[in-house]
Amino acid sequence: MTSTSTGHPFPLGRFAWMAILASLAFPATSLAAAPYSKEQAVHGRTVYNQSCAACHGGKLQGGAGPALRGKKFSGSLSYGNMTASQLFDFMSKHMPKNEPGSLPEKAYWDVFAYMLCENGFKAGKTALDADSVGNVTLLPLPGKPAGACHSP
Structure with missing residues (x-):
């Protein structure tokens, strides 16, 4: 299964994944x-x-x-x-x-x-x-x- 817009197996783009990973690295509880x-x-x-x-x-x-x-x-x-x-x-x-x-x-x-x-x-x-x-x-x-x- 691939995304029609990116050709990658995940429908989110690279920047969306980077934002998700950054949010995991800096939990909201400490901010x-x-x-x-x-x-x-x-x-x-x-x-x-x-x-x-x-x-x-x-x-x-x-x-x-x-x-x-x-x-x-x-x-x-x-x-x-x-x-x-x-x-x-x-x-x-x-x-x-x-x-x-x-x-x-x-x-x-x-x-x-x-x-x-x-x-x-x-x-x-x-x-x-x-x-x-x-x-x-x-x-x-x-x-x-x-x-x-x-x-x-």
Whole structure:
């Protein structure tokens, strides 16, 4: 069976196939807005600076603790095959290292929102929480910070 217009066995042209393949390489979940709000990420930055930066670095680059953004963070997630729900569960039970589980639950969600923002996920209109975290696909990381992380 061949297409009458192209003579190829598939009816779509070369550019249509390239567009389909490109869309598979860059899933919409990482490009669409994540379920966290700009305000949540800004508050998460404050909590992060107070409770996390001493170990994970002022820019999430790592230090005594692992990096929480960029290629090193992506590698850690990939190695552990970690979902967003699993990452939140780990954070809320084991962090900060010197006082595990000591922050209010909202503070952990806000820090997670800040981490998403710093890894290039765009802010949405609703806060990240237990009901929405399952909608976050962590890998591949979108890339550069989304910008909303630093302004009120």
